Structures are given as C-alpha cells and as structure tokens.
Amino acid sequence: MLAPIDGLEFREDIHRYRYQGQWMAHSVTAVVGGELDATARERIEATRHVWAPRGIAVHAALEAHLLGQPVEAGEYADWVEPMLDSWLFRDCEVVAVEYRLVDATCSLAGSFDFLLRTASGNLVLGDLKTVGSPSAVNARKPATAQLGGYNFMLAQHYPTLVIDKCVTVVSGPGAVEVKVSDPQECVNAWLDAWDRYQAAWELRYGF
Numbered sequence: 362m363l364a365p366i367d368g369l370e371f372r373e374d375i376h377r378y379r380y381q382g383q384w385m386a387h388s389v390t391a392v393v394g395g396e397l398d399a400t401a402r403e404r405i406e407a408t409r410h411v412w413a414p415r416g417i418a419v420h421a422a423l424e425a426h427l428l429g430q431p432v433e434a435g436e437y438a439d440w441v442e443p444m445l446d447s448w449l450f451r452d453c454e455v456v457a458v459e460y461r462l463v464d465a466t467c468s469l470a471g472s473f474d475f476l477l478r479t480a481s482g483n484l485v486l487g488d489l490k491t492v493g494s495p496s497a498v499n500a501r502k503p504a505t506a507q508l509g510g511y512n513f514m515l516a517q518h519y520p521t522l523v524i525d526k527c528v529t530v531v532s533g534p535g536a537v538e539v540k541v542s543d544p545q546e547c548v549n550a551w552l553d554a555w556d557r558y559q560a561a562w563e564l565r566y567g568f
Contacts, residue, residue: 362455362456362457362458363456363457363460363476363519365460365461366380366461366462366463366518368380368381368382369381369461369462369463369470371461371470371472376388378461378463378470378471380463380465380470381465383465383468385463385465385468385469385470386468386469387467387468387469387470387558388469388470388471389469389470389471389507389510389511390471390507391558392469392506392510392554392555392558393504393506393507393510393554395554395557395558395561412491412493415437415440415491415493416491418434418435418436418437418441419437419440419441419444419489419491419532420459420474420489421433422434422437422441422444422445423441423444423445423474423475423489423530424458424459424474426445426450427450427455427458427475427477428455428458432445439534439535440491440532440533440534441532443532443535443536443537444489444530444532444537446537447530447537447539448539449477449479449485449487449528449530449539450477451480452480453477453478453479453480454477454478455475455476455477456476456477456478456484457473457475457476458474458475458476459472459473459474459475460472460473460476462511462514462515462518463514464513464514464517467555469510469514471510471511471514473486473487473488473508473511473515474487474488474489474530475487475489476515483525483526484522484523484524484525484526485524485525485526485527485528486508486511486512486515486524486526486527486528486544487508487527487528487529487530488504488507488508488511488528488529488530489529489530489532490504490529490530490531490532491531491532491533492531492532492533493533493534494533494534495533495534495535495536497531497533498531498532498533498536498537498538499538501529501531501538501540503527503528503529503540503542504529505527505529505542505546505547505550506547506550506551506553506554507551508527508528508529508542508544508547508551509527509544509546509547509548509549509550509551509552509554510551510554510555512524512527512544512547512548512551513548513551513552524544525544526541526542526543526544527541527542527543527544527547528540528541528542529542
C-alpha cells in the first residue's frame with residue numbers, strides 16, 4: 362500500500378485540503394465541475410439528497426471490500442453487490458484506496474478512489490461513479506479528465522509507477538460497467554480542463 366503523502370490533510374466537513382499548513386485553493390473535482398453549465402449544476406444540486414447518500418454508501422462499501430473489512434451495503438445492496446462481483450476486483454492487489462494527492466505549485470489537491478494491480482498484472486487507476494438506473498450505467502461518460510488529474514499528480518510523487526489503464530466504474534441498481542480509458546488521453550483531457558479552469562479563474566479574480 363502507498364504511504365500517505367506527508368503533511369497533506371483533508372477536512373471532510375468543508376471539503377478542503379491543506380498541505381504543510383497551507384490551504385490548497387483548488388481541487389480536482391472543482392476543476393472538472395467547472396466544465397458544467399449552470400443548468401447542469403442546478404440539476405445536480407436539486408438531486409443532491411438522492412445521489413449524495415448513495416455515493417457515500419457505495420464508496421464506503423467498495424473501500425471496505427478492498428481493505429478486507431466487512432461490507433455494509435444496507436439499502437444500496439442492488440448497487441454494491443454487482444459492483445463487488447466485477448472482474449476488476451477479482452484476485453487484485455490493492456495498491457491504494459481513497460488516496461490523497463497534491464500539487465503544491467498549482468495549489469491543487471484531490472483524492473482518487475483506488476489503485477489496483479489486476480489479476481492480469483495491469484496497474485489500474487480508478488474512480489467510482491453511482492447512477493440511479495440501469496440505463497444510466499451505459500449512458501454515464503467516463504471520468505476522463507478527473508482520472509487524468511490524479512494520474513498527473515501521481516506521477517509527480519511516484520514517477521516509477523506507470524499506470525496501464527484508467528477506469529471509471531459506473532454502479533447502478535443491478536448493473537455495473539467498467540469503462541476503460543487510455544492514461545495519456547486522460548492526462549491530455551485534464552490539462553485541457555485545467556487550462557480552461559485557470560483562464561476562468563483569472564478572468565473572475567484577476568490573477
């Protein structure tokens with residue numbers, strides 16, 4: 362398992378990262394979320410009471426499973442059971458779970474869901490998304506730019522770790538899909554998203 366990055370903290374209550382005593386101004390999720398238009402953001406906020414508890418519960422179940430702890434699926438068993446039965450999590454070696462990363466030069470931080478060595482030997486960086494229906498499992502786009510941000514920062518701290526695949530695990534009621542992305546394409550998507558975010562930030566705040 363990867364050791365935590367020394368001096369990096371996460372405040373769950375305010376969803377902020379602090380590194381060596383300094384608060385980070387940006388997060389990967391904020392950068393990627395900035396790509397959404399106002400209508401999409403309003404729709405997301407309007408349904409937060411539905412997707413937020415579900416996401417927390419399913420993420421917790423996956424984390425417990427990967428750490429070899431008892432899994433409590435509760436009312437989200439229809440999401441959890443197919444997910445844990447996925448080929449991705451069979452006979453894998455867990456390298457990191459809910460791992461926090463930082464790029465101090467950009468005042469940026471974020472946390473990825475898992476890093477695994479699969480049964481076939483591939484090093485896989487992954488993000489979990491939950492959706493509300495089986496049809497949405499197929500329709501959900503992969504978290505390409507988000508995974509690219511994690512990959513970009515991971516390379517700064519662990520240059521000898523070479524990611525073979527990036528995956529977005531989409532979990533729905535009674536269905537799961539593992540969407541595979543090329544790591545370099547993810548990094549390119551991240552760099553594009555970061556450039557757009559920076560331009561918007563500078564326009565708004567003047568620096």
